[in-house]
Amino acid sequence: MTNFEISLNGERIATGAPTLQALLLERGYDLKSAFACAINSGFVPRPQWPERSLQGGDRIDVVTPITGG
Amino acid sequence: MSNSMNSSIAHCSPWSVAGTTLSSRFFLGTSHYPSPQVLGDAVRASGTEVLTVGLRRLQPETGGGSSFWQRIQALGCHILPNTAGCHSAVEAITLAQMAREIFGTTWIKLEVIGDDYTLQPDTVATLEAATALAKDGFAVFAYTTDDLVMAQRLHAAGCAAVMPWAAPIGTGRGPLNPYALEIMRRRLPDAVLIVDAGLGRPSHAAQVMELGFDAVLLNTAVAQAGDPVRMARAFADGVAAGRAAYESTPMPERAAAQASTPTVGVPFWHAS
Numbered sequence: 001m002t003n004f005e006i007s008l009n010g011e012r013i014a015t016g017a018p019t020l021q022a023l024l025l026e027r028g029y030d031l032k033s034a035f036a037c038a039i040n041s042g043f044v045p046r047p048q049w050p051e052r053s054l055q056g057g058d059r060i061d062v063v064t065p066i067t068g069g
Numbered sequence: 070m071s072n073s074m075n076s077s078i079a080h081c082s083p084w085s086v087a088g089t090t091l092s093s094r095f096f097l098g099t100s101h102y103p104s105p106q107v108l109g110d111a112v113r114a115s116g117t118e119v120l121t122v123g124l125r126r127l128q129p130e131t132g133g134g135s136s137f138w139q140r141i142q143a144l145g146c147h148i149l150p151n152t153a154g155c156h157s158a159v160e161a162i163t164l165a166q167m168a169r170e171i172f173g174t175t176w177i178k179l180e181v182i183g184d185d186y187t188l189q190p191d192t193v194a195t196l197e198a199a200t201a202l203a204k205d206g207f208a209v210f211a212y213t214t215d216d217l218v219m220a221q222r223l224h225a226a227g228c229a230a231v232m233p234w235a236a237p238i239g240t241g242r243g244p245l246n247p248y249a250l251e252i253m254r255r256r257l258p259d260a261v262l263i264v265d266a267g268l269g270r271p272s273h274a275a276q277v278m279e280l281g282f283d284a285v286l287l288n289t290a291v292a293q294a295g296d297p298v299r300m301a302r303a304f305a306d307g308v309a310a311g312r313a314a315y316e317s318t319p320m321p322e323r324a325a326a327q328a329s330t331p332t333v334g335v336p337f338w339h340a341s
Contacts, residue, residue: 002190009126009127009128010126010288015272018149024114027129028129028130029127029129030129033109033127033135034135034138034171035127035171036124036166036167036168036170037167038163038167038170039161039229041160041163042163043163043166043167045170046170061126062126062127063124063125063126063127063164063167063171064125064126064127064135064138064171064172065122065123065124065135065137065138065141065172066101066123066124066125066137066148066315067098067099067100067102067108067122067123067137067236068098068100068121068123068124068150068153069098069100069101069121069123069151069153069287069289
């Protein structure tokens with residue numbers, strides 16, 4: 001599988017993951033945890049993770065609850 | 070817990086926001102507490118029913134925010150996620166959608182920062198995001214300045230609550246422009262108005278509640294107090310006192326003194 005470069009939480013990485021869910025599993029995310037994802041500043045609902053394909057240059061954000069005011 | 074914490078929290082009359090009836094008029098943030106235990110104790114002491122939370126990037130090795138989220142859920146409050154850190158309408162809209170999925174609520178504290186030094190909200194971008202989010206079914210709690218016309222626009226856009234600042238976030242300076250807040254309340258009698266940011270002392274909370282604001286939202290003033298738990302209780306009392314005063318219609322101010330004790334029958338006065 002050909003690797004391509006993406007940005008994950010601001011860090012440039014190479015991956016061969018074809019989908020968002022594959023990327024999350026590759027990077028060690030626990031899919032049962034409380035987090036949400038966006039690609040290129042657009043929200044990707046959780047049910048779409050298995051089918052949402054990735055392309056070189058995608059900017060992916062993964063966020064989780066923290067304290068807040 | 071000290072004895073002073075055992076007495077009942079001052080009562081506020083029930084009120085509604087975003088279709089939800091609340092007893093407390095005190096929203097509390099969850100940041101900057103000395104420990105999770107103190108946070109929990111402060112929440113209980115405050116009597117708050119609404120807690121604000123945030124979202125930040127998750128690295129897989131950190132385990133994520135699930136443990137924090139579980140602790141917050143155990144407190145049994147309504148959750149008001151924020152869009153803190155966003156600098157554009159697009160960012161705020163996306164983060165609101167992410168928050169809705171994670172927290173299972175349509176409530177969103179919309180915060181779009183326009184100036185990093187003062188953390189002054191970008192009210193133009195806030196209005197753009199508020200309009201889109203309200204159309205998408207969100208209950209938008211819009212953080213804004215004390216600008217009357219922007220508050221009117223946000224209310225007209227369908228925000229569940231308009232939340233003017235008292236002073237910049239985290240400054241604790243109290244209402245810098247009480248006149249603007251008073252006029253906003255008077256000009257928007259049907260809007261839910263919540264003072265958010267800049268309150269430092271319970272007297273500040275009482276002051277804005279006396280003006281008729283529906284509630285206050287604060288964080289740092291409790292979390293960074295020497296005794297956050299007692300300060301949480303003190304703010305609850307200040308909020309309740311201010312609301313009770315508003316509902317009791319304070320006396321009008323007078324230019325001249327007027328004796329409290331009856332002047333009829335004053336001794337030692339004799340016609341000369």
